[in-house]
Amino acid sequence: MNEKFLSPYNPGDTEKRIYEMWEKSGFFNPDVCVEKGITDENAPAFSMVLPPPNITGRLHLGHTLEHSIQDMMVRFHRMKGFKTLWVPGTDHAAIATQARFEKDLLSKEKKSRHDFSREEFFSMVHAFGLENQKDMQQQMRLLGSSLDWSREAFTLDEKRSIAVKTAFKQMFDEGLIYRGHRIVNWDPKGQTTISDDEIVYEERKAKLYTFKYSKDFPIAISTTRLETKVGDTAVAVHPDDTRYQEFIGKTFDVDFCGEKLHIKIIADKDVDMEFGTGALGVTPSHSMIDWEMAERHSLPKIQVIDERAKMLAGNDEIKGKKTTEAREIIARILAEQGLLIKEEEINQNVSTAERSGGIVEPLPKLQWFINVNKPIPSRGNKTLKELMRAPIEANETIILPDNFQKVYFNWIENLHDWCVSRQIIYGHRIPVWYKNGTDSKIYCGIEAPQGDDWAQDTDTLDTWFSSGLWTFSTLGWPEKTKDLLTYHPTSFMDPAYEILFFWVARMIMMSEYFLGVPPFKTVLLHGIVRDKTGKKFSKSLKNGIEPEEIIAQYGTDALRMSMVVGNTPGSDINFDQQKVKAYKNFANKLWNIARFILSSTEGVNFDSSFKDFTETDQKLVDEEKAFIAEITKEIEGFKFHIASEKIYHFVWDTVADVILEESKKIFAEGDEAAILSRKQYLLFTLENILKILHPFMPFVTEEIWQLTEHETLLLVEKWPHTEAQK
């Protein structure tokens, strides 16, 4: 027996060495497995692509959960004989990375993006991101993830860039991508549009003003945003509101803070009769709802606020002021003129930009959109919305836990056209060129058009555009590569439920549209890793824990087990070091089980064809096979939290506490045949528990495997047979 067993298991000494051994073997790459005869060439494929982490920073505990589950699946299927591929990668994360970089730039060098040329700024952000990327690649190795590094991808590398441009062009040519002057969420702080999904609402106190535009105006209205009222073109009331019937359809001219407004009284059922005076001042250019009303009633749309949230209209005092300042000026003017009727405090949900924290200003702008409601001839006249529903409805893609299917459909119901252009620098630039810098002639293509007078669109694409292509752009699309044919649709995807809409939905949209198949067969959503008391990890709370700290203290195997056991899919998990510690003890328990079995069977070799078991031992063999069949089924049914817990109890409560204890007695008192039978049984059991634990605790199991003088790697051993008799 190896002397190593005389001291407790030390993950720190082991894990790095083991990972290097695996990586060197090349077996993370399914092609090598086939080449070396480990995997049958015609074996079914099992494929996954890693949800690419953002290169904004480093991996956190949430990522370790993701990796634990995914690597478990990959190792399980590799051992089951599948042609198994797990593609690694990272996400450039456009706005998130740029915002993070700009924040540092401002605090460290007191500079902004405007101090650099576009090219300079891009390469600075890129360099920052690539540093993080390098860190994360090492972190993934630390987690033991058996990723095929030879296929590593990045959402902004050259191959993915071609995929993005190809995708954009195809959607453009089919009229699914259009440019439109529409109201969008403008972030005045970040100076870019953002999607609906990038908005976070914050509850704040606000003043609700009730006032009249002028003395002669018949209806009082209420608003929190007085400054926008210089852009009003209508007052809307509910069609059934008896108070205002006589005014509907009439137009009034008023002088309001230096602007001559023509206010039409319209009836619209979106107006809430109960709120304020029951009448709503319609500001088409600066409110989503008002814009829609203006469309319905063909109202003029006047922009009165600019991209820096400053006033474009109003009297001399108002024009050029910030919106918040203008609001107070107008309140004062109204009070002076006796037009201000009421001022009250209310709670209001303010839209803020997730990344910059700026207050979102709805503005009409020329942007690029993806039409989700347009029938697509090449797809049987289905719309993108319908394509997103299709694979779920047809059970070609299973979302687990299944209550998230309802959430998914509910989201699609409310989906609007997707604004994909961003006014930031870090990202995929929109592959559209304008002749002579005007819109009169435009060109969309993979390469720039011939001639000098073409200027490329300065906007970049929403980061989710490139990540939407991820399952197939990583496999070589738009080329029809062997990988694409072999591994797509992918088998399994394991993202956090937080990105069901952002990402999962977009991947389904893109894959269904471009390939006519779903991106994956099963998507298992996991929850958020929170701190011990259930709070979200955040910088402001300073409750963050580095995965490295935990790994240094307890080992990767222990961390992985703690992430999997008892963690029900879709529900959040509170991270408690006590639990990690318990699995560190478990790794050591396993270590000592191996030590006992090896020391008490010295001189006996494991014989897989051994038949002369005693009746007792044969029963144990049968029970063990039944147990393995059971947990295999649990894993195949995505019940990892149950499978891992059962294995834990089998190893500790059954093998260690019962079987080993009984064995001591047999070795002391039994006859020769019984002793030999028991020794064979113990070796049989050791092999089995190492194998079934390997997907969950890869390092300690591989280390023991190596110390038992195997020539092979446990990594590519076959999962124990459960049907066929050994």
Added chain:
RNA sequence: GGGCGAUUAGCUCAGUUGGUAGAGCGCAACAUUGACGUUGUUGAUGUCACAGGUUCGAAUCCUGUAUCGCCCACCA
């Protein structure tokens, strides 16, 4: 306002088709120099939120109530 969940031991949570309540941690007592003290044995603690219903039988299925949480939309 729309949607989705949760409520089980002191704490954190499991409980797959309905069949006498489970784990980890914690707690108590005892044991032990030979696989492991990162141990073993034994033990205590639950009206499974509440109220009805279905059933021979409900933590589990149905209805309602309460409390908590999350997502989406959003009050001008």
